[in-house]
Amino acid sequence: MENYGVELDGHMLTVTLERASKEWLRQMGREIKARARVLCPVGTGALKRSISVRMVRDGKGVQVVAGHKKGKGPVFYAHMVEFGTRRARAHPFLRPALEAVRLRAMGKLRDIAERDLR
Numbered sequence: 001m002e003n004y005g006v007e008l009d010g011h012m013l014t015v016t017l018e019r020a021s022k023e024w025l026r027q028m029g030r031e032i033k034a035r036a037r038v039l040c041p042v043g044t045g046a047l048k049r050s051i052s053v054r055m056v057r058d059g060k061g062v063q064v065v066a067g068h069k070k071g072k073g074p075v076f077y078a079h080m081v082e083f084g085t086r087r088a089r090a091h092p093f094l095r096p097a098l099e100a101v102r103l104r105a106m107g108k109l110r111d112i113a114e115r116d117l118r
Contacts, residue, residue, distance in 0.1 A: 022055065024108060024109070025055065025060075025061065025062040026053070026055070026062065028062060028101065028105045028108075029053035029054075029055075029062035029063075029064055030053060031101045031104075031105070032053070032064045032094075032097045032098055032101050033051055033052070033053045033064055033097075035096075035097035035100050035101055036051050036064060036066065036093050036094050036097035037051055038097075039092075039093040039096055039097055040066075040081075040093040041081060041091045041093070046075050047066060047067070047075050047077070047078055047081060050065075050066055050067055050075040050078065051064065051065070051066045052064075052065050052066075053065075064094065064097070064098075066078040066082070066093070066094060067079065081093070082094055082095070
């Protein structure tokens with residue numbers, strides 16, 4: 001029915017959903033971003049502030065990104081926080097945020113797909 005994929009590449013999380021409206025994708029991205037900011041460990045707050053949402057070029061997906069900050073250089077350690085290092089344990093915040101929103105989001109997607117089929 002729906003095509004759902006998650007690509008975790010370093011510190012970038014891409015959620016691609018086919019047959020969904022752009023507004024729905026933006027809303028899902030905002031929900032994941034909000035949840036990630038709640039779960040993000042805070043030292044200086046730079047990592048938390050670096051979490052952002054952007055649409056994928058083809059309009060069929062949304063990216064929730066941590067660690068990229070325009071104008072001030074990247075917050076280079078986002079992937080180290082998410083996955084850990086050999087010296088520091090992981091403090092995942094992007095993947096749990098996606099999981100927290102995923103079930104509700106899939107229900108919304110199902111509703112949109114059923115509406116479009118009518």
